[in-house]
Amino acid sequence: MGKQYYLTNGSCRFQVKNGILYSAGAVRDAAQTEYINETRGFGSLSLAYVFRGEQAGWEPLKTKKLTDEGVQRQGRKLSYRCHAENECLSVDVSYVLDKDTLHEKITVTNLTREPVELEDFGISLSCHTDFGWGKDASGEVLGHHFVAGHGSHSTFSRCDGTGPVFTAMPAPGSQWIFYDCPEEAGKQVQEKDTVIVYPLNARIGRQKQEMGAKLRIPYQGHTLEGKESWETACDFFFAADYEDCKKELTARGQVQAESIPGYTVPRDLQVSLCLTAGMPVTVMADREDVEITFLRSEGSHHFYQLSFSGLGERDIRIAYGEYSTHLYYFITEPIGTLLEKRAAFLARHQVKEEDKWYRGLFTEWNNETGVELSPDNYDKIRGWRIYEVTCDDPGLSKPAFLSTKQTVAPVQEQVDALEDYIACFVWGGLQQTEEEPYPYAIYGIPDWYTLRNSRKKGNSGRTHLWRIYDYPHIALLYFNMYETARLYPEITTRLSGKTYLYRAYRTALAMFQVPEELDGWSALKTGLYNELVIPQIIEALQREGYSFESDRLGGYWRRKAAWFVQECKDIFGSEYPFDTTGFESTHILAKEALRQASFEREDNIFGKEISYEKAAIFMENQISCNVACRGLLEPAYFWYGSDYRGNNMHYTLSYMSQMGGWALLDYACYYAKEPFEILRLAYGSILSSWALLNSGDEKSGYGWWFPGKENDGCACGGFEPLYGHRTWLEQPCLGGAWYYSCEIDLGFCGGVRGASVILAEDPLFGMTAYGAGLCRKEEGWILHGRDGVGRRFHYIGKQGKIHVELEGVRLEPEESIYMEDGCRRLELRFTGQGTEGNIKILTEELGDYLVEGSGALIREGEAFACRPEGGRLSLVRKQ
Incomplete structure (x- = not known):
């Protein structure tokens, strides 16, 4: 039905059929990226209305009575128009291609002399998102939708972050106030979805509200009196990149926002x-x-x-x-408060019964009903997803976070809880011991008890030890126990710090060996969250005198970095064809590749050295992908800084929001030529998922999402932007936070790692603080640390940088840092006296510094370390 027409000029190209766009691209795009799903298209319309007291629905562009006029030339402009009508309404859709913009106007006319109530008016947008195994995802397109009135917009960009950016927006005078997806969409977040934006939503909005959804914008409709018309309009254009897109949106009448430190x-x-x-x-x-x-x-x-x-x-x-x-x-609440409340909540919800095979488990909690989950009660989790309670990433994320928190602010009772988990649940249960066939191997789903007692001897039973993702979480747990023992001698542990370090090493080694031996699954070729602990394990082994072990694990790590730089074609692959799980890992691997890269060109095709050129390109490419799959132009806490998996309508604020945010922050601080804009996004990402930690004071009811003192410190695994679909765990959700924590504690690990006090000479805002209060004092700036961790400080200036990292001590919360103008002097005040900790300092492009008191020289660009003594450190710039 109907012919397909070209609307093309020297700037952009479109194809239209029956009033729906089925193709869009930029003429000068060398990759000739296709932005629109060729089957579903952009611009399919759905109306809901009331006529003569009867509710009705209509899809006018799918009717057989539709007529079109083809393409008409009007000077340099090209136009297209189509018309459809039913017993009471007509719909006219017109497109005009004028220079770099395609203007669409939609007119609905009441054909009768009686009133017609327009309740819903939906416009569908289906971008070219088609992920498949063995298929390079970099050229596929992700939709970034922001729906909030007249300032709404939808941007569509390639997964690899290269331009141009295809943009749809309500034209001046029009607005989008609601969004939804078809019922069949989103069963898995990797599926390609259609997003429907609504200028009118009286029926669907009322239905969602009656179900219990809390709409951010009140629903509204429009009554057409006899012979009256109603119009809405959209503009489509291509921007060179995100910065150009912001400028274009402003030039076209919208307001653009920049918010420091983000929206959480x-x-x-x-x-x-x-x-x-x-x-x-x-x-x-x-x-x-x-x-x-x-x-x-x-x-x-x-x-x-x-x-x-x-x-x-x-x-x-x-x-x-x-x-x-x-x-x-x-x-x-303040980040430090969130850390303490979450850690206390986890320790409080640990299985203590000695007769339970899962003694020591940190349990899942239903935030809505107060039910504590266990292998004896999976609550509302069904089918194969019951693993969420004991193992895999959800089950292993809780001790990963709790142990990470101990390296910053240890509490003896929480360390004891971790010791119980290791002794009762992990060693000899979840993890094979040194006396078993596969020492240090980790059992997979549904739980270790079922697998150890399985009648199946193979990889679906007793040797289900092949899931590579599980290993880094346990390696991190052991390493954190080592760090806690090393840095805080007042904290007692049942095993020595070195024993925990050795277990961390053997677990990491098993990750590279056991899954490949059993199942052919190589940990060298997939990015794994929390595996960034491996370089720390390697360094600690060297420090403790385990040179052989350090070199052995380091060999695997260097091979992995080399593979990603030299051979990896798709960094999005994981257990799904497209995923965002690798961005923490790809960044730490890029850092390793740059560290070992050679500046000398290697002409031997069998040579194993990494060229610095390839390492630098990989660093930039993986950061570009990280940004492309993240909320940037969407000024809402549930979108900005969040990772996106296919689109931003399902499962936002996942663990990778913060974990990948750490990668962006590290890149902004140490690698970016122009760090300030990516620094804003990075810090917003680091903070983003803290919105899912349910906490509060008495006045607030102890939690925004799930009030009640018993829920103070519980967490939510993700956020659903839609007002009524299902979570990834298959529970119904009317929009907002999940009632299970799932994997979010992995994100909190990233939040702790990225927590920093930063003083930035931002070209837009001027001197600005992240993670701190900022005030002027004499000829400098005072920062009051508020990042909740107090372990890192960065100065990011237009002329140079300073990086400080503390071990075993934390910045004082008040007057933490003083920076004199011109970076002439830097003073840090800290609390705590870790016996083994160091203060690590690196300066860039600011010349040499002297440590006041000792006179020690800090050379520009060279790492420097000193012991934390006296609660204060002052650096003076050498003249």
């Missing part, structure tokens, strides 16, 4: 907000516990400071002219 914000931090607009703006909050202070305007940039005294979701409404849009923030 601890209550003890203030927000620096810059709104870029071509007209005056007014900023309003939905609650009285938000203080908005206007600071200044610089051309089209308008700067504000936001302070929050409450907790939970906050809606900041931006009015500009006759239009408005929204920013969505989530306010948490």
